[in-house]
Structures are given as structure tokens and as C-alpha cells.
Amino acid sequence: MNTTNESSLRNSKIFVAGHRGLAGSAILRRLDREGCSQIVTRTHVELDLVDQKAVMSFFAEERPDYVFLAAAKVGGIVANSTHPAEFIQQNLAIQTNVIQAAYEVGVKRLLFLGSSCIYPRDCPQPIREDYMLTGPLEPTNRAYAVAKIAGIEMCWAFNRQYGCLPTCMVPTTATIYKLPMFYRHCCERCTRQSWRMSRKCRYGVQVLLDGSSSIPTTWQMPASFL
Numbered sequence: 001m002n003t004t005n006e007s008s009l010r011n012s013k014i015f016v017a018g019h020r021g022l023a024g025s026a027i028l029r030r031l032d033r034e035g036c037s038q039i040v041t042r043t044h045v046e047l048d049l050v051d052q053k054a055v056m057s058f059f060a061e062e063r064p065d066y067v068f069l070a071a072a073k074v075g076g077i078v079a080n081s082t083h084p085a086e087f088i089q090q091n092l093a094i095q096t097n098v099i100q101a102a103y104e105v106g107v108k109r110l111l112f113l114g115s116s117c118i119y120p121r122d123c124p125q126p127i128r129e130d131y132m133l134t135g136p137l138e139p140t141n142r143a144y145a146v147a148k149i150a151g152i153e154m155c156w157a158f159n160r161q162y163g164c165l166p167t168c169m170v171p172t173t174a175t176i177y178k179l180p181m182f183y184r185h186c187c188e189r190c191t192r193q194s195w196r197m198s199r200k201c202r203y204g205v206q207v208l209l210d211g212s213s214s215i216p217t218t219w220q221m222p223a224s225f226l
Contacts, residue, residue, distance in 0.1 A: 015064035018071030059101035084143035091147035114170040
């Protein structure tokens with residue numbers, strides 16, 4: 001970030017929704033390193049983002065300048081397959097409530113995090129932004145993907161109709177899906193080699209699992225955000 005952007009953030013109130021998740025916690029750490037002292041967070045118990053009235057009351061009271069919308073109902077293949085109604089309903093509610101409330105209290109910028117599952121299942125590689133909605137989605141998490149697509153469309157609609165500036169970005173999930181494979185590889189090496197190598201392998205897994213992998217820790221503030 002340049003000096004102007006850093007100064008703007010440090011002197012602003014910032015709400016990080018979903019600060020306990022992988023992406024949200026990485027954003028929180030980055031903001032903390034940048035010297036931002038007015039960071040607002042709420043746990044799910046303190047603020048249920050599905051509750052429209054509670055969200056509106058929170059925004060009216062706190063009136064943040066910037067919002068990072070990293071909160072979402074997430075889960076694996078089994079959860080997505082067995083509870084699709086919950087995934088689409090809760091994620092649509094979270095997005096709608098936060099974006100609408102942010103607009104109504106005059107938030108300067110909102111960053112909405114999408115997901116790589118918004119792209120077609122058989123999407124050409126490397127994926128380009130304009131590939132969205134060009135083919136069938138992965139069936140196992142279609143409800144979640146449709147909710148995320150709706151969030152992106154909502155940001156676009158608010159931009160077009162109201163002139164406000166919600167921004168969307170899609171953090172890749174490649175590292176997350178590679179973790180099991182990496183963990184298995186390390187374990188196999190640990191069984192074949194010395195205790196010294198075992199310690200190195202386990203440390204390598206820990207480095208990734210504790211949130212310090214390359215994606216979250218090297219996350220950069222989008223230039224268009226400020």
C-alpha cells in the first residue's frame with residue numbers, strides 16, 4: 001500500500017466480518033501490521049449476520065468506514081451436499097444484510113470475498129474472470145456457489161444504481177485443497193526417514209495449518225479498495 005492508503009486505513013474504523021476464518025484472520029493480521037487501531041470485530045455469538053435487524057443496529061451504532069466481508073457459512077463436500085438449503089439461505093442473508101447496511105450508513109468501501117467455486121466445473125485453465133456463468137457449476141457445492149455469485153452481482157448492482165463502491169475479489173482455494181496431499185506426503189517421509197527429518201516435516205505442515213501459508217500472509221490490499 002502507498003503512504004496515502006496506509007494513512008487512510010490507520011485513521012479509519014474498519015469492520016472485519018468473519019475475522020476468525022482463514023481469510024478473515026489473515027486480513028486482520030495484515031491490518032494490525034499496517035498499524036490500524038480502530039478495527040471492529042464481532043463473533044457469531046455477539047452478532048448473527050443472518051439477523052437483518054441485528055446487523056442494521058450494529059452498523060448504525062458502529063458506523064465503520066471500511067468493511068471486509070469475509071464471513072460465510074462454509075463446509076466440505078459432505079456438508080454442502082447434505083445441507084444445500086442452509087448454505088444458500090444463510091450466505092444470501094449474510095451478504096444481503098451486510099452490503100445493504102453498509103450502503104445505508106455510508107461505508108466508504110466494502111470488500112466482498114467470493115470463491116473459486118463460482119466458475120464452471122470444467123472451466124478452462126488458467127481461469128479468467130469472464131469465465132463466470134459460462135458453464136455448469138460443480139453440483140456438490142452449487143448452492144454455495146450460487147450464493148457467492150449473487151453476492152458479486154449485488155456488488156455490481158449497487159455500483160451501477162447507487163454509485164457506491166463495493167469491491168469483489170476471489171481468493172484462490174488451491175492451497176487449501178493441496179493441504180491433505182501435502183500432509184500425506186510429509187507423513188510418508190516421516191515414517192521412512194530420521195527423527196530430525198520428521199521434525200522438519202511436521203513443522204512444514206504446521207506452517208501451513210497455522211494460517212501462515214503464502215496466500216493469507218502475503219495478501220495485499222487491492223489498489224482499488226481505497
